[in-house]
Amino acid sequence: MHTGWTVLVKGDTIVAAGAITFKLPAITRIIAMKGTTLMPGMIEGHSHLFLHPYNEVEWNDQVMTESRAERTARAVSHAAATLQAGFTTVRDLGTEGAMYDDAGLKTAIKKGAVPGPRMIVATRAIVAKGTYGPNLHNADIDLPQGAAEVGNINEMSAEVRTQINKGADLIKLYADYRWGIDGKAMPTFSTEEIAMATGIAKSSGRQTVAHASTLEGMRRAIMGGVSTIEHGDEGDEAIFKLMKDKGVALCPTLAAGEATAQYRGWKKGAGPEPARISEKKKSFQSALKSGVTICMGGDVGVFTHGDNAREMELMVEYGMKPIDVLRSATSVNATAFGYGDKIGSIRKEMLADIILVQGNPEDNISAVRKVVFVMKDGKVYKGG
Numbered sequence: 001m002h003t004g005w006t007v008l009v010k011g012d013t014i015v016a017a018g019a020i021t022f023k024l025p026a027i028t029r030i031i032a033m034k035g036t037t038l039m040p041g042m043i044e045g046h047s048h049l050f051l052h053p054y055n056e057v058e059w060n061d062q063v064m065t066e067s068r069a070e071r072t073a074r075a076v077s078h079a080a081a082t083l084q085a086g087f088t089t090v091r092d093l094g095t096e097g098a099m100y101d102d103a104g105l106k107t108a109i110k111k112g113a114v115p116g117p118r119m120i121v122a123t124r125a126i127v128a129k130g131t132y133g134p135n136l137h138n139a140d141i142d143l144p145q146g147a148a149e150v151g152n153i154n155e156m157s158a159e160v161r162t163q164i165n166k167g168a169d170l171i172k173l174y175a176d177y178r179w180g181i182d183g184k185a186m187p188t189f190s191t192e193e194i195a196m197a198t199g200i201a202k203s204s205g206r207q208t209v210a211h212a213s214t215l216e217g218m219r220r221a222i223m224g225g226v227s228t229i230e231h232g233d234e235g236d237e238a239i240f241k242l243m244k245d246k247g248v249a250l251c252p253t254l255a256a257g258e259a260t261a262q263y264r265g266w267k268k269g270a271g272p273e274p275a276r277i278s279e280k281k282k283s284f285q286s287a288l289k290s291g292v293t294i295c296m297g298g299d300v301g302v303f304t305h306g307d308n309a310r311e312m313e314l315m316v317e318y319g320m321k322p323i324d325v326l327r328s329a330t331s332v333n334a335t336a337f338g339y340g341d342k343i344g345s346i347r348k349e350m351l352a353d354i355i356l357v358q359g360n361p362e363d364n365i366s367a368v369r370k371v372v373f374v375m376k377d378g379k380v381y382k383g384g
């Protein structure tokens with residue numbers, strides 16, 4: 001944190017930042033807001049702009065009963081709410097049945113047709129055949145699925161190539177899932193299958209990210225070469241150390257777990273804490289201890305778009321220092337996702353993604369909710 005800084009923006013780029021020793025061009029428009037903290041635009045690490053909270057409509061019903069047009073219309077409004085909340089970039093990890101519409105929304109935002117964050121998109125995501133949903137556990141019914149199914153290593157490589165062709169900025173695969181009639185999370189792909197996907201993605205300059213909650217699913221994803229692990233619920237200190245050694249970051253999605261528990265009836269602060277929440281806290285604290293890189297990503301969409309800061313508050317509540325949470329939501333996410341040379345910090349030659357929040361989020365993380373100014377690519381979307 002610094003005091004007395006000035007940031008000079010020209011076009012979509014930061015041309016100078018720091019104590020004001022530089023001369024301002026004569027036509028400079030000056031924006032100054034007292035009592036605020038200037039930050040890089042925040043980066044949501046795990047969003048689903050094509051989903052809305054499950055207490056409004058269950059995931060199954062969103063995928064099966066809402067038309068693509070309805071889902072896109074909702075996504076447009078979710079994108080606007082996200083930007084207004086100070087998140088100038090989102091890593092959107094799967095349309096959940098809305099095919100490649102994230103690539104289209106990304107383009108519309110880029111062209112200025114609708115306001116929204118810069119999008120890093122996964123398109124459909126990849127699951128092992130028969131492991132995903134919707135699943136009504138009726139063997140007579142084959143339902144359309146919330147992700148692309150592959151049944152073997154050849155289909156895996158073909159699907160990775162198709163998704164890249166259709167606009168994927170990264171490949172997301174599910175290394176485990178609640179597979180089969182008992183609903184228990186189990187590994188779904190072999191390490192070789194995962195390595196095939198990450199190898200092809202890497203050839204194209206793209207990362208692969210893995211949904212994984214089991215230890216074995218995490219282990220295969222790490223050894224298979226993914227860049228980040230999403231959720232990691234059963235993670236212990238040993239597996240987080242392995243992630244650290246292999247340069248794999250963790251995106252813990254604490255807010256999704258809390259939201260889901262509350263939809264199932266948990267009243268936070270009153271009544272006993274569900275076992276899943278207590279276990280997640282323990283796991284997150286092991287991650288902190290291990291030194292693994294921790295991203296900020298809440299799985300927003302499970303809960304309300306624009307309420308992204310919920311994850312940051314929970315990271316603090318579960319034991320992380322506010323300044324480290326702020327780093328996760330900016331420079332750490334940018335670097336982990338491969339965009340560290342463009343976004344996530346305020347310095348010369350970076351894209352001008354800048355926000356102002358009321359108060360000091362290093363003292364109270366909830367200050368990141370009080371966004372009074374948003375600039376993305378040098379364009380003002382709020383305040384000023």
Ligand SMILES: [Zn+2]
Binds near residue numbers: 299
């Ligand atoms: Zn997700």
